[in-house]
Amino acid sequence: FPVFQDGQRQDVETAWKYLENYYNLNKETAASDPSVKELMARKLKQMQQIFGLKVTGKSDPETLRAMRKPRCGVPDATP
Amino acid sequence: YAITYDNPRWTKTNLTYSILNYTPYLSRAVVEESIEKAFQVWSSVTPLTFSRVYDEEGDIELAFYRGDHDDNNPFDGPNYSLAHAFQPGPRIGGDVHFDLDERWTDTSENFNLFYVATHELGHSLGLTHSSDIGALMFPSYTWYTDDFVLNQDDINRIQALYGPSPNPVQPTGATTPQPCDSDLTFDAITTFRGEVMFFKGRFYIRVARFLPEPELNLIGILWPNLPGKLDAAYEASIIDEVRFFKGNRVWAVRTQSVLRGFPVDIQSFFGFPSSVTHIDAAVSEEYSEKTYFFVDDMYWRYDERRRSMDPGYPKLISEGFPGVGNKVDDVFEKNGYFYFFRETTQYRFNLQTKRVDAIRDSNTWFNC
Numbered sequence: 001f002p003v004f005q006d007g008q009r010q011d012v013e014t015a016w017k018y019l020e021n022y023y024n025l026n027k028e029t030a031a032s033d034p035s036v037k038e039l040m041a042r043k044l045k046q047m048q049q050i051f052g053l054k055v056t057g058k059s060d061p062e063t064l065r066a067m068r069k070p071r072c073g074v075p076d077a078t079p
Numbered sequence: 080y081a082i083t084y085d086n087p088r089w090t091k092t093n094l095t096y097s098i099l100n101y102t103p104y105l106s107r108a109v110v111e112e113s114i115e116k117a118f119q120v121w122s123s124v125t126p127l128t129f130s131r132v133y134d135e136e137g138d139i140e141l142a143f144y145r146g147d148h149d150d151n152n153p154f155d156g157p158n159y160s161l162a163h164a165f166q167p168g169p170r171i172g173g174d175v176h177f178d179l180d181e182r183w184t185d186t187s188e189n190f191n192l193f194y195v196a197t198h199e200l201g202h203s204l205g206l207t208h209s210s211d212i213g214a215l216m217f218p219s220y221t222w223y224t225d226d227f228v229l230n231q232d233d234i235n236r237i238q239a240l241y242g243p244s245p246n247p248v249q250p251t252g253a254t255t256p257q258p259c260d261s262d263l264t265f266d267a268i269t270t271f272r273g274e275v276m277f278f279k280g281r282f283y284i285r286v287a288r289f290l291p292e293p294e295l296n297l298i299g300i301l302w303p304n305l306p307g308k309l310d311a312a313y314e315a316s317i318i319d320e321v322r323f324f325k326g327n328r329v330w331a332v333r334t335q336s337v338l339r340g341f342p343v344d345i346q347s348f349f350g351f352p353s354s355v356t357h358i359d360a361a362v363s364e365e366y367s368e369k370t371y372f373f374v375d376d377m378y379w380r381y382d383e384r385r386r387s388m389d390p391g392y393p394k395l396i397s398e399g400f401p402g403v404g405n406k407v408d409d410v411f412e413k414n415g416y417f418y419f420f421r422e423t424t425q426y427r428f429n430l431q432t433k434r435v436d437a438i439r440d441s442n443t444w445f446n447c
Contacts (some may be wrong), residue, residue: 048212048220052295070190070220072198073152073163076208
């Protein structure tokens with residue numbers, strides 16, 4: 001996953017699971033089949049915007065920290 | 080406003096609710112009171128009313144579940160995912176599920192049931208998450224203080240769905256500060272390890288050389304034990320502490336910890352007379368290690384090394400700091416200047432010449 005700068009497997013899994021749960025990642029992957037890299041970057045940007053983080057499209061430490069905070073289980077982006 | 084796709088909303092205004100079970104961490108009475116209070120938050124700003132039913136299914140059912148509970152949204156044990164709710168509709172629509180594995184509280188300790196219930200009921204009524212970090216509907220858990228005020232963003236969004244409350248006195252909510260708002264004033268300002276931090280309500284605005292834009296966040300993210308609406312703050316850099324003031328109490332902070340033994344009263348810690356019950360502004364001059372406290376139209380001087388008040392004080396602000404007025408709201412030191420703030424104006428006071436040499440708007444620090 002080139003979107004992950006440091007390539008930490010655990011971080012990849014954290015971000016993937018988070019985007020799957022709250023940003024509809026898996027459904028859109030199946031429906032439109034765009035490049036996984038692009039889709040993840042787009043979802044990460046969406047998430048960073050909502051949380052007022054620097055919008056990089058990358059799973060930087062700030063983003064991962066926000067992902068690990070206690071939260072509501074309702075998705076942030078959902079049809 | 081961002082409202083759930085297709086704007087689902089309740090078409091009737093008299094809604095019922097039922098509580099199916101309880102958490103072992105709180106008494107039944109506390110759970111019931113927390114949930115009733117949560118409903119009141121929403122009924123106070125809309126025409127909606129909520130009444131509890133006992134022997135039938137309410138429009139909104141509230142329950143505690145552990146792990147997989149057959150709604151395709153399994154809980155995950157302690158922490159992380161705390162609760163979820165369903166948009167307005169029949170059967171499961173509007174229902175609220177709390178994770179039974181969380182340690183639910185009725186205090187500022189994690190996780191406050193009233194706060195989470197109020198958030199989830201926002202979903203039950205048709206709201207999505209908000210990107211306003213001060214809003215109740217922000218996705219992360221952000222409860223750090225005992226005083227709860229609904230954010231104006233939440234009020235605007237729920238009233239876009241249901242209209243305002245018929246009550247002649249319309250409640251207003253707290254608003255999240257916007258750094259570039261020219262009317263913005265501050266509760267307190269201090270330097271903090273080379274950065275400058277501005278405080279307003281429950282929020283801080285952080286300015287650092289390496290940040291292109293100021294960072295806005297909740298004070299509680301850094302220091303969960305600090306109250307909001309601070310009066311004053313200053314950095315005692317010689318001991319790497321920042322001290323925060325509210326009323327007659329002071330908190331000392333080093334990095335991300337409030338030091339043990341705090342808060343204490345300012346009379347016993349600094350030696351103020353009992354007539355001094357608050358501090359408007361404070362700043363510590365780095366080279367002299369003298370701290371100035373501004374109270375109404377007077378200022379006091381404290382010696383950080385000797386840990387005692389200097390004799391001969393208080394003095395008039397207008398005499399010691401000519402040009403800054405009779406009263407100040409905030410002050411901090413940077414590069415040989417004291418920056419005084421009064422309402423939306425800042426005064427740059429040169430510590431060498433003892434004169435004000437620039438007067439500007441207060442938000443010039445935010446690259447607006």
